[in-house]
Amino acid sequence: MNLYLLLPEISLIVLAVVLIGVDLLLPREHKPALGYIALIGLIFPAYFTMLLSGRNEVSFSGALVVDQLAIFFKLLFLIAAALVILSSIEYVRRLPIPQGEYYALVLLATSGMMLMASTRDLISIYISLEFTSITLYILAAFIRNDLKSSEAGLKYLLLGALSSAALLYGMALTYGVTGSTVLNDIASALGERGINAAAVLGLVFIAVGFGFKIATVPFHMWAPDVYEGAPTPITAFLSVASKAAGFALVLRVFATAFMPAENTWLPMFFVLSAITMTLGNVVAIRQENIKRLLAYSSIAHAGYVLMGLAAATAGATSGMLVYLLAYTLTNLGAFIAIIGFSTRVGSDNIDDYNGLSRRAPMLSLALAICLLSLAGIPPMAGFIAKIYLFAAVFDAAATNPALYYLVIIALLNSAISVYYYVRVVKAMYFAPAETEESLGMTFGLRVALSAAVAGVLVVGIYPTPVMQAAQVAAQVLFP
């Protein structure tokens, strides 16, 4: 037992408990300070994560692993958590929400995700997944008196519990076939005894459970409703961090435990990826609510990332990681701009964005940069990430020619997606505004938005460090 390997998670949980304690002592008018305490406190887990960087250690009987892949994801979750907390301060202050619990739950969800990125055992995978999910169910339903928020929480919980039942069934079958729950032992058992029908069934059930978490197409129905109903900062958190955590698990489980069954799951992810990106993009075209639009767009982006699993090479995996980072920064930026808009105007309809460029020039510019980055237009991060991922999948197609079709489908989809992203930009810049009243933004939102947009531009213009980090991380799975 090497407890120091858990220092980032432990410090996050301590921070959450401290926040709940401070919440009791603070008078009502000083409650927004809790957000800043949470934000400053994030320095500790970030420091400990950096400290563990470069190690490659396994502990807790093989259940916990700290390697570069885990570190990459942990830093990604911490960036997401920091931006979400910063953008929550103004949003939460206006709502009848207990603030201490809110920030504490965000931190707990983050620590659950960080555990998800570094578990290597089916039991601890299940526990960390549920730890994250249950906190997110609460956060989705956090505005208790709001009809939409509690409805979002109920839908998320019922479908989430259903999918975790499927996941457990798959895990139990896998345990029965291989006699172990440690991913590496499962791989060696499958390699020795061969793949039988029960193993394939277990693999499919596990894919169903994870497919729900990352919102791939047959299991995506919850995403638009939950994204629309949940408090907007939580929607942002769900759409980036929870999705990235799901991908961390999918990568680790399929690229280690089920590597001997590669021929079974490569075609499966091929089909999932193609239908996910196509359906996400086609349905997004018709959306009138910007949160639902971004929900379908995030489904489509999950489809792009899944291409990396359909290829399953070191290059494609690092492509997935770069894509996830670029997507995290971009999508968070877009959601922070939406928070800024909705706290002032109280609406999420795309029609209300008409003429926004004259009412809030900086906010419009930031939202436009993020939307164009999601569409994959240079020089933003989304462009570099798309090129890098598509090129890696294209390279892998040399051994698996079917992947050429996947790249073509992805390129067509990117073209479709430009339409609905540009529609919002067009509404902001070219449509006439109903009022000319200018919209201000609070300090916290302004800092969060600038940080996200700066990240999008920096990764877009100088992506080398991110790519190197992703390549090192991908080598963990594909040496």
Next chain:
Amino acid sequence: MLSLNAFLLLSAVLFCIGLFGALSKRNAVAILMSIELMFNAVNIMLVAFARFLAPASTVGQALPPVSTVGQVFTIFIITVAAAEAAVGLAIVLAIYRTRRTISVDEVNLMKW
């Protein structure tokens, strides 16, 4: 003694009953109960595997042979399912307070 297949069949049947209930019931609490049934189907399977996949070293000792991993997994599933049910019932209660109904057909402000 019953064979492993009997337990696996029981587990599969229970899982399907739970799935059918979860998809066909309209009352949110009934759906939660159906999902609970699915979890218990998995528990039966895990415990059966733990008993029948016992490592050779434990056979013939004083205690009956088991593989502890499966049993530990079961205990964790029971615990997490309880936590999940607690949160689920709390959300159902919040919905009942605002809408006076817990039928999922009427909780439909947003399209599925």
